[in-house]
Amino acid sequence: MSVTFRRPTRQRAAVEALLMNIGDFMSAQDLHARLRAQGQGVGLATVYRTLQAMADDGGVDMLRTSDGEAVYRRCSTGHHHHLVCRSCGRTVEVEGPAVESWTDKISSENGFSDVHHTLEIFGLCASCTPTDPAAPAADADPVEAPAKD
Amino acid sequence: MSVTFRRPTRQRAAVEALLMNIGDFMSAQDLHARLRAQGQGVGLATVYRTLQAMADDGGVDMLRTSDGEAVYRRCSTGHHHHLVCRSCGRTVEVEGPAVESWTDKISSENGFSDVHHTLEIFGLCASCTPTDPAAPAADADPVEAPAKD
DNA sequence: ATCATCTTGACAATGATTCTCATTAAGATC
């Protein structure tokens, strides 16, 4: 009901291609840097515009990191959410009929209409989870100042 | 388990008080403006620091608007989510054991540990939902330029 | 080839959030 027509351009193709290859969430700035490093110079403004357009047309997911930066990622299709490793960045797409129906129920119970939601789960993936007491992952600081700071 | 000690100061009290009275989500900038308008001058940096501290210590919820701006709100207690009206800003705190257990399940199924999640529902509250065909809520533009720009 | 438009890109402009660091004020001590 929207998906405005977009002219195929070299820069649009470059962005899509890179996004396809990477597979993980990337910020517009990241994308821009990689493209130029890769010789595929694309204006920063264009990267932003392209990414937003793709997100609008679907085909790309956008979410915000804890510090508010927007990051994009190619996505399969349909509505889903993510499980993101805060250590290595690995991402898993997950679906949950239970959650979807819950949000619908909650919304209508409270008289809200035309709703949409955001849901992301952040944690440590299997590889990044410290299994043995000698492999801390994210932020470790075992042997250090015993006094209170 | 953390809640570092904070010295009670006039500015901290002012921020807390205003936050208590308002009840809805407000950005640090907002808070700062209101405080100064209210005569209660408080440095912008201090507003930011105070808000973040309060969010860390719990007692204040922080979430990001669709454009990435951080907004804060006094919160009752415990873990919960929000139903936010995108038109008038009204907010409803909601809890959902179903969702909580779902995220736990999904997390463990995928080997993720030490997780936390964000979940917000945006929509139009009852008052802002256009019931009759003459009361558009959010963005209305019925009688206007018929040409495409 | 030609025209009307959509895109692009270099760079300025915004705007939120963070940093710096000298000054102020709690809290504890004497």
Place this chain on the structure above:
DNA sequence: GATCTTAATGAGAATCATTGTCAAGATGAT
């Protein structure tokens, strides 16, 4: 109350992601 230690404050500079500007370039249709 005077004094000392140190967290808290604030004015303004510094960051930095994102958006705006607008002339120049590319695309699809004629």
